[in-house]
Amino acid sequence: GENVEQHPSTLSVQEGDSAVIKCTYSDSASNYFPWYKQELGKGPQLIIDIRSNVGEKKDQRIAVTLNKTAKHFSLHITETQPEDSAVYFCAASSMEYGNKLVFGAGTILRVKS
Amino acid sequence: DSGVTQTPKHLITATGQRVTLRCSPRSGDLSVYWYQQSLDQGLQFLIQYYNGEERAKGNILERFSAQQFPDLHSELNLSSLELGDSALYFCASSAAGGADDEQYFGPGTRLTVT
Numbered sequence: 743g744e745n746v747e748q749h750p751s752t753l754s755v756q757e758g759d760s761a762v763i764k765c766t767y768s769d770s771a772s773n774y775f776p777w778y779k780q781e782l783g784k785g786p787q788l789i790i791d792i793r794s795n796v797g798e799k800k801d802q803r804i805a806v807t808l809n810k811t812a813k814h815f816s817l818h819i820t821e822t823q824p825e826d827s828a829v830y831f832c833a834a835s836s837m838e839y840g841n842k843l844v845f846g847a848g849t850i851l852r853v854k855s
Numbered sequence: 856d857s858g859v860t861q862t863p864k865h866l867i868t869a870t871g872q873r874v875t876l877r878c879s880p881r882s883g884d885l886s887v888y889w890y891q892q893s894l895d896q897g898l899q900f901l902i903q904y905y906n907g908e909e910r911a912k913g914n915i916l917e918r919f920s921a922q923q924f925p926d927l928h929s930e931l932n933l934s935s936l937e938l939g940d941s942a943l944y945f946c947a948s949s950a951a952g953g954a955d956d957e958q959y960f961g962p963g964t965r966l967t968v969t
Contacts, residue, residue: 773954773955774954774955776957776958778960784962785857785859785945785960785961785962785963786898786945786960787857787960788957788958788959788960793955835954835955836954837953841903841910841911841952841953841954841956842888842900842903842911842913843888843900843958844900845897845898845899846897847897848897848898
């Protein structure tokens with residue numbers, strides 16, 4: 743089945759710096775890659791996603807890149823702010839896995855002010 | 856606020872008991888998913904329903920069952936509870952249940968089994 747690995751497990755950055763979180767997936771059939779942000783005591787919040795026919799997508803300070811050949815995708819957050827502090831999860835989905843999302847283990851992002 | 860609602864927010868029960876978790880999807884969404892989040896297993900897919908029918912199954916235990924009703928709300932039933940079932944249970948919904956549909960998560964139910 744699909745396996746998603748996420749790095750790093752924790753990331754500390756200074757306010758205003760950029761943060762990058764990387765994920766790799768195992769199955770080339772995967773075609774949808776969402777990113778979720780989870781704050782303490784809340785459910786995962788979809789922040790951006792990318793589909794396999796696109797290499798990069800940007801939404802204000804957040805961008806995601808996808809390299810299908812290498813089977814990896816990354817989340818980029820620029821000009822980080824204290825409210826960006828949360829746990830971030832990547833995920834991959836494929837029709838071959840019954841439309842389910844397979845999640846990475848998560849990255850704890852701390853933005854120091 | 857994602858528009859997905861879950862009740863109850865917290866649930867404390869004893870081993871061997873049975874509980875029911877409830878989820879209402881976003882308005883217009885036909886598909887519901889259940890996930891379990893624990894410290895050791897992370898976020899794990901349990902089961903998906905689309906318009907009342909089971910569409911996909913993940914690592915759901917035989918002691919667990921779910922259904923989606925005609926009004927599209929869903930219930931997850933957990934029986935013969937064990938200590939290891941303590942976790943956060945999330946419901947998510949999507950418009951059509953496809954592999955690249957955006958899934959929106961509810962606030963979750965925290966289950967504690969004592």
